[in-house]
Amino acid sequence: MQRFLSYITGWTSTMAWQAGNALGIFLVGSLIQTMILVNDENYAFPSWQGTLLAFAAMIIAYIGNVYGSKVLPYWQNAVFAIHIIAYFGYIVPVWVKAPTATHKQVWADFQNEGGWSSMGLTLLVGQLTGISAQVGIDT
Structure with missing residues (x-):
């Protein structure tokens, strides 16, 4: 089983590495869109523009790695x-x-200001960005 498990582990790590790179490029595009939205409240945030920004980030990374x-x-x-x-x-x-907060405010005061249907869903959605790098298949 060692040879088979080594093969599976190698391909799993390769796929996770590629997915992690794709996630990083996608986050760059999303962050650029968010910065535009913060500075222009009328920005519509269309998905196709996020895709183009992700492609631009990928091309910049490619040029920097190959030619630089x-x-x-x-x-x-x-x-x-x-x-x-x-x-x-x-x-x-x-x-x-x-501003400072009390111990109780930090650890026990949760607010649902995003309009989600429950507090549990609000917490899970809020944690997605922070934990996305920690739940990869090769972690």
């Missing part, structure tokens, strides 16, 4: 440094300026 392979290690180091700086540049103002 010589500078990619330097680019990764620069982006890593920017990521760390931006993390603190984001978290410090939020930490300082955010």
Whole structure:
């Protein structure tokens, strides 16, 4: 059974890797649409535009990986440094300026402001984005 199970494991990991990349590209397109929606309240959010934005993100990633392979290690180091700086540049103002909440509000006060039919469904829909990277078949 070892040979068969190794074969299945290899293909499962390959398919999960490809699905994870597709999810990342889809999220980039969705985030761009969300940024447009935040800045333009009249934006209709059509699905076909999200698909085009995902294709654009895929083409940019392809060009960067294929034609920018010589500078990619330097680019990764620069982006890593920017990521760390931006993390603190984001978290410090939020930490300082955010309104405080009581312990009970944080752990026991749930609100259904999305119009879902039940609180359980609201919690499950709200968790989808956060857990999508943690439920892959190869996890």
